[in-house]
Amino acid sequence: MKIDVDHVAKLARLGLSEEEKTLFEKQLSAILDYADNLKKLDTERVPPTSHAIALKNVYREDKVIPCSDIEAIMANAPEEANHMFRVPRIIE
């Protein structure tokens, strides 16, 4: 199985060096070849399991609770202005 590394990296918004691209193409192909073993199993009538323990929607009361300290949250921001996260310009 050959994998289009550039396309997948773009979907993941992941910058890769040329060496990483070459390496991952090789390694991911080997992993996908191994994963192709699954095709030996007939799963036509098998339902998928996305969660091991059966879950239903869980609801809770819609009540206001105190938020974490805003200064402690903003202290982690790479760039901030007036309690807002600053990012490079998005709209021209």
Added chain:
Amino acid sequence: MHGKTAHELHNLLINKKTSSVEITQAVFARIEKAEDKIRAYVTLNKEEALEQARAADRQISRSPDIPISQLTGIPVAVKDNMCTKGILTTCSSKILSNYIPPYDATVVTKLKEAGAVIIGKTNLDEFAMGSSTENSANHVTRNPWNLEAVPGGSSGGSAAAIAAAEAILATGSDTGGSIRQPAAFCGVVGLKPTYGRVSRYGLVAFASSLDQIGPITKDMTDAAIMMNVMAGRDELDSTSVDLPVPDYRKALVNNVKKMRVGLIKELMGQGIDPEVKAAVKKAADTFANLGAEMIEVSLPSFEYAVATYYLIATAEASSNLARFDGVKFGRRSKAAKDILTMYYNTRREGFGPEVKRRIMLGTYALSAGYYDAYYLKALKVRTLIKQDFEKALGACDILISPTAPTIAFKLGEKTADPLSMYLSDIATIPVNLAGLPAISLPCGFSNKLPIGLQIIGRAFAEEIILRAAFTYEQNTDWHKAKPNV
């Protein structure tokens, strides 16, 4: 002092034979002595820990009038992917190398409420992705039994800290074996609870349908004590289950008579080291001699578990790790001219190779044209694995197997070949896919490195596996062996 278990220290504390400050100082002295060689910790929390110890001592001085918890005054190490308010939480990743959480994970809150002393944060494979702790952006952690061997992973720092007596208790997280495999490699006890038994709130998510927090300890009694505090429903984690939390200590009964114990055929064959196999076979004989009924069981779908796991876990990871984009927390690349280069460069500079590899694999498995062939296929095989377990655990009360196919491997041995690293989780991965509880405990040595025995139970039947593991522990001496560091 640092070599003692939590339950031994608790007895000394309530009889006023020692103090939490004394214990905490002994643990930090031990860390100072051993840490040069082991490097189990990412961050130490000495000042706050001593403050917590003094507070614990004030509580203890009022006991027994006001009863204290079994954890009051006991030093605990926390894996560095669990948020600790005001303490650096790196996930052993560059991208979080400056992250100071504004809140505690629920598990940390519960430990603190029980009066435990938080001594520091332990090393792991970046974002818990790995089986050797070599994928840490911080440093490599070494196995206390042999400094040239890996401690296992991803909770390698916690397991090494317990083995080297650099902590009394530790937390780990387990997505595909990350509590049990390092516990096996380091010769300690590691319990992965049933999915939903312990709140995941504040655990930095890797694969949300598989992740579970659990204890890493020196013996079974300590594992039960920690579970008493950690387990239970949490409104902040809607996947945590609303079932009553039993007193797990009551499950510690030295009796397995008539218990039906299944030995998993698929994990006793090809690819399992002969000495590991022999040790597990001997453990099976021990159970039989103690009156258990031994049954050989077959779970044919196990052959497909590693492939299934690496498609599901990476798919979930690729989605979970989308939050690391340099906007709200963590590191942002300086080369961020516009929003797209900010994303690309932040993630290029911030993630290590294994994390990138898994994001790529997961993104691929979820992408248009491949979703059905890989991700959906894996979800269906997951059903088959679950069904195999249901069948086996219908005929048996517990299942046993090796925790890992080998003893701890050498540092650097598997880093160039990701697939061989993934295969070291072959015995633990199926358990996460089915959401079941399982424990690893020491059952022998090979080449002076510990061998781990895995005991698997039905969903929410932690008490049964604790009982079986406790009985084995009471009738063997493996857990008493300590590494010479």
